Amino acid sequence: MELSLLSIFLVVVVISFSLKLFSVYRKSKAVANVNIKLPPGKTGWPIIGESLEFLNTGRKGVPEKFIKDRMRMFSSEIFKTSLFAEPTAVFCGASGNKFLFSNENKLVISWWPRSVNKIFPSSLQTSSIEEAKKMRKLLPQFMNPQALQRYIGIMDIVAKEHLESKWDNKKEILVFPLAKDYTFSLACRLFLSIEDPAHVTKFADPFDDLAAGIISIPIDLPGTQFSRAIKASNLIRKELCAIIKVRKTELEEKKASPTQDILSHMLLISDEDGQFMNEMDIADKILGLLIGGHDTASAAITFIVKYLAEIPHVYDEVLKEQTEVSNSKEPGELLNWNDIQKMKYSWNVACEVIRLAPPLQGAFREAISDFSYLGYSIPKGWKLYWSSNSTHRNPEYFPNPERFDPSRFEGNGPAPYTYVPFGGGPRMCPGKEYARLEILVFMYNVVRKFQWEKMLPDEKIIVNPMPIPAKGLPIRLQPRK
Numbered sequence: 001m002e003l004s005l006l007s008i009f010l011v012v013v014v015i016s017f018s019l020k021l022f023s024v025y026r027k028s029k030a031v032a033n034v035n036i037k038l039p040p041g042k043t044g045w046p047i048i049g050e051s052l053e054f055l056n057t058g059r060k061g062v063p064e065k066f067i068k069d070r071m072r073m074f075s076s077e078i079f080k081t082s083l084f085a086e087p088t089a090v091f092c093g094a095s096g097n098k099f100l101f102s103n104e105n106k107l108v109i110s111w112w113p114r115s116v117n118k119i120f121p122s123s124l125q126t127s128s129i130e131e132a133k134k135m136r137k138l139l140p141q142f143m144n145p146q147a148l149q150r151y152i153g154i155m156d157i158v159a160k161e162h163l164e165s166k167w168d169n170k171k172e173i174l175v176f177p178l179a180k181d182y183t184f185s186l187a188c189r190l191f192l193s194i195e196d197p198a199h200v201t202k203f204a205d206p207f208d209d210l211a212a213g214i215i216s217i218p219i220d221l222p223g224t225q226f227s228r229a230i231k232a233s234n235l236i237r238k239e240l241c242a243i244i245k246v247r248k249t250e251l252e253e254k255k256a257s258p259t260q261d262i263l264s265h266m267l268l269i270s271d272e273d274g275q276f277m278n279e280m281d282i283a284d285k286i287l288g289l290l291i292g293g294h295d296t297a298s299a300a301i302t303f304i305v306k307y308l309a310e311i312p313h314v315y316d317e318v319l320k321e322q323t324e325v326s327n328s329k330e331p332g333e334l335l336n337w338n339d340i341q342k343m344k345y346s347w348n349v350a351c352e353v354i355r356l357a358p359p360l361q362g363a364f365r366e367a368i369s370d371f372s373y374l375g376y377s378i379p380k381g382w383k384l385y386w387s388s389n390s391t392h393r394n395p396e397y398f399p400n401p402e403r404f405d406p407s408r409f410e411g412n413g414p415a416p417y418t419y420v421p422f423g424g425g426p427r428m429c430p431g432k433e434y435a436r437l438e439i440l441v442f443m444y445n446v447v448r449k450f451q452w453e454k455m456l457p458d459e460k461i462i463v464n465p466m467p468i469p470a471k472g473l474p475i476r477l478q479p480r481k
Helices: 001-033 051-059 063-073 095-103 114-119 128-138 145-166 174-190 197-204 207-213 225-252 264-266 280-309 312-327 337-341 346-355 432-449
Strands: 078-084 086-092 108-111 173-174 362-367 371-373 374-378 383-387 450-454 461-463 466-471 474-479
Touching: 001 225, 051 063, 051 078, 051 461, 063 078, 086 095, 086 432, 095 383, 108 383, 114 207, 114 225, 128 466, 145 174, 145 337, 145 432, 173 174, 174 264, 174 280, 174 432, 174 466, 197 225, 197 374, 207 225, 207 280, 225 280, 264 280, 280 346, 280 432, 280 450, 280 466, 312 346, 337 432, 371 474, 432 450
Parallel strands: 086 383
Antiparallel strands: 078 086, 108 362, 173 474, 362 383, 371 374, 450 474, 461 466
């Protein structure tokens, strides 16, 4: 009896989901039948479109293949497809990036697949787009260079503690899990004032499932990535609410400072109508910050370690620069803003790593009105996608693109709209400077403390949704004398 009920339930869920997708598919076909000139391309299978191929090329370690193959078959500037049950136009090259970034809130607005709204539900019943707008108003107070200067010393302390507890006296380590540990510990310290390693670890465990399900087929059935991500999101938000309740009491009893971290600020700030955010609303926003504050940086740090192991002369130059910074300081003196400004070569190295392994593969927009681009009609409601893979490894913008060359970022650096790991225009990632600081502080500490070599020379890279080494990048450590 129970098995029969379960079978009926599964059938109902699948049929309901299929009908919903089919209605979207019919709408896209209706648009196609109108006498307008759409971009060249193909929409793949009915209902699911080309979503599976889009996701699977990343999981096979070649996320650029989906974009490059279609640029070659249809157009190097724009092509149509169907992703996540939505008719989609993919804008390619620097001109495509410029058009989308320059027309934010004019012709296009940000958009995320349905999976994102379900994994990050707003307690105020607003969309993730509206919540993102609110966050972008809130973040400049914490993410501008002036505000971030006071975090550098804390970043230095966290990096030193991390290396002492997780790298010292180890002959072999897995880099990616430890990079996530460092960036998540740092985010917890700066956003929530959580320092207890046990609390941080307990808090961090669900984030793997959450990150893996963000860009997934939105089928909420047991065992799917999407289902695991929803459960992880609910678990994290519950924990955040408990932390928020404690902090409210501490603020009332003067046991916490109003300016000690982002959480205190969110509890005390009011909008133009004098309304304060409720606890669940704050939990939603902190959850978004924790995702953005550690996932992309941990991927970047992992690949920096990878490339420094593969290219010894680059490691040597980074070590030379960081040793000069260290020698200019008193014993025990923590890093400061002036020190960061001296790390020019190290940041060029980080930028070249991010060019070759961008944590953010691309992002979606939605057309808010009909418009034309390069003679093609883009109907209102179509989804638009830009991809770093259309420029970062394109020889038109980066000669000999597979060669690792930090000098590409000297002087004025790459041409506008060709290097887009942080997006662009009004949607430029507000955490870019925060990421730069946590990456450089880590590089400063790790290269002066260790040398290392890769244990798996041909380790596969997968993208889900960010690039990561399939085995976590195992390395063999050699402490520096």
